[in-house]
Amino acid sequence: MATTEAQWMLSVGLIEKDVNGDTLWVWCYPSVGSDLRQVLLRKCCLTQDSRHFGTFVFGQFSRTWYYISTAEVQEPTALAKVTHFSVVVTSKDFNPEKYAALSRILCRMYIKHGSPVEMMEAYITVLTKGVCPSDENGPFLIKDYDVRKAYLTGSVKDVVSQFGMEAIILYTALMLKKRIVVHHPRIEALLEFTRALPALVWHRKDWSILHPYVHLAEPELQDLKTCPGYVAGFVDPEVSNRPDLFDVFVSLPDGVITVSQSAKDAMAMGKLHKDIGHAIVRSAEDAEGSDSRLIKDISTKTKEVLATLAALASECEDSKVTLEALKRRHFPPATENFLFHLAAAEQLLRI
């Protein structure tokens, strides 16, 4: 198992900021496309003029996950002209903790040796053996990092406690595969918040909808637009003026969730939502309950809804729901609307 997971790693790269203030893509193995390279240069925060460098960021670009660790060169080493550098690991899988640990080890190696050869050696041992020796806390073992753990790391509880009843909007949007845009000026807060959202629709276990760190740059937006529904994080406040990008806009600093005009129809809510919302809030208020408990509760609720839909589907021919069948059940209009859209999202609608 370890080897298959390790094979999800795609490349390792190195970006350096030198004393001239230039940020250069200096090295990579085996290769990184020029599009992705541009994106990574933008993400690695060395290109920004601010003195504040996020130590670890991650994100997704055209189904490739990237993990960037940035370090400052302080004590004199072989890297005479380098002030900061970033190690970039790209991979097919979502697992920030795993790649944070790995890239940090690679960073330390680079500082120590001043040459990417040792770094590459470590990368290859991880790729072939799933193990890598490390100075601290024992060796790095790829099997220590389960993907379920990564999914559960984000705190849904925090999300619910921050927005209360309004969390149901996020839930509905995710259920219906709508486009959610989150804004916060600090990248750390953005990463923390956005990665928790896909856990609201645990039954899909689909983290590929997550784009935690997007810039308002054309290639990235194009990539975003190919996805039917997503959770995208932006640090640029300008994103609030781009209604073409979102159905639901979350302003984290203000704690405000806005539903765009075009999505209001599909997102109309009724008693069903109220019930689910209350259940979520109640579960989150339980001080004893953990995040996984909350996720399980939400998941149960989701399953109930889906069961209704499945029951409906089984009545119809070839197990697909039709609007007529829905209408025969005489649900309240909001519920009917929701179920109809949900059926589409779950691909249960007859075409």
Next chain:
Amino acid sequence: MMEEVDRILIHALRQVGTEVDEDVDSIRQFTSELLVEGVVRCIRVIDPGLGGGLAPSLPPGMSARFRVGMSLAQACQDVGYKGEIGYQTFLYSSEPEIRSLLMFLVEKLPRESAEASAQPSGKSAVLQRAIAAAIRAQLDLAWVPPNCSLPLHCETQSGGVLNSFYTQPLSSPHCTKGSEENLKEVKEYRRDVLPPVTAQFSSSASMVASLLEQHAAELSAAQEWDGEWKSQGLLSRLTPQEYRSRKLARLQKRIQEQLRSAAQPSSESAFGVSRPASDLMDVLQSFRASAPTEHVLKKGTHFTHTQKFTFTQEAAAAAAVTPILSAQESSGDVQLRQQEELSALQAQFQQLCSDVDHLAADMRRTAVTHAQVLDELKQRELGNTEKEEKLQVKKKTIDLLPEADNNVIQLQSLVEASAKRVVNLASQWEKRRAPLIDEHRRLKEICSRQDLDSSRKLSEIKSLHEKIHVSTEEAKKKEETYKQLLTELESLPQDASRSAYTQRILEIVSNIKKQKEEITKILSDTRELQKEINSLTGKLDRTFAVTDELVFKDAKKDESVRKSYKYLAALHENCNQLIQTIEDTGTILREIRDLEEQIETENGNKTVANLERILDDFKAIRQENAALAAKVKEG
């Protein structure tokens, strides 16, 4: 001497604006009126605030004259005149008094040189000043409608020569810029077809305006470009063409952004697309609204259109119906039919509405299903690629399965070997890469240093530009000053009174020197005389003492000698008395001369006459007052 002083005073008075007749060439010829005017004008120049309230002419009434005189005297004291002054100074003044007053005032006049340097200079400046003065004078005149204008308005406000400022675009070979310059056709067009500028106007009235406008536009454009290029263009390190094209691109981008941001808020609403268009229509409508009203009327409003439309329709319907129906049908039938028609149409309309609703719902549903299909398609595609990859791996695994253990070992060794090879290759690559990166950084550093250098030089160039600008300005100003001074010099009277004055002054100085020499000669003569007198007196004293002694000795013996001694004593005493008397006479004569001089000066002041005159004035004022009082009583 005094004529000279008088001439200077009169010249100064003329300069401040007093009208002194040509034949007046000394203070003695001054009348009271002239004196009053001169003094008032001087005071106006010295202190405009003080002089503003003073009248330059003498009124006829005695008391009014008195008041004017008193206020003038007060004004003179205010500007600092220390001498004796009263109203009589102006009315019955003596020559020396007037002279001393005028000398004081003329000295108080501000220097002309200061005035001259404050004004702009050069021939053009002189012309401009003249123009400005003329315009100011014209502006001072109140505007009057043309038909009540006076002769003095004719030249400035006559309606005949006035034209409205209407400009037309001009085309001339030198003002067009850009790539078209080099085109052969353009050149030919200019040479053969383009009419001269003066022939390009529909009416001659707009020619001057158009030329002025064109010139001003070109000038301001050139200046603006110059300023911008020197302040920002140089720093951008681009050629002028590049700079222009970049600015153009920037502006276009900005316009695009503006348009997008303006269009966005409305796109959220239901009328997303139609709103901006309707806004545009509004704008166009507002433009059209400003067009002449008759035009709109000709086009016809929406209302008239619909009216026409409905009328014609009804008429047509009636025409269609009449042949079928007989002529005796009543108006009630028509109404009934219309109602039926109306209800049928309404039903149709409702049907259409519900159709539209259905279709909209259908469309929504289709959109949802479409999204679903897309989603599914994507998922399937992804699943497929994943599965294909897996399939390949599995295929290879199956191929290797028969000798699993062996193959696993082989594979592992292969992996290890290639890992080693890759690492080896990487270290080799590193040997090449590191120096290259270092080289890159080194070059970059040099580049940035050069950048710094060049920007420093640029700023130097900029400051030089500024300096050049300032220097040219200064040079221009100095040139103008020089020219103006030259013209002023030319316009100055050739007899050069100044040099005459200097010559006179020099002459006077030499005269004084000569006089001084004479005085010293006389003084030394006097001193010699004094010396002689002293020595003679001493000699006499000594001779007398000797004689006295001899005679006194003999007088004891001889009676006749005694007598002669007595005579001697008497003689000596008399002589002493005589000398004393002569000295006294001299003193008295000197006193007499002093007194005579005093009398003369007093006579010059005409004090008695003045007093008499003042008394007369007093009487006249009293009479006037009495007359006024009588009038008041009568009234």
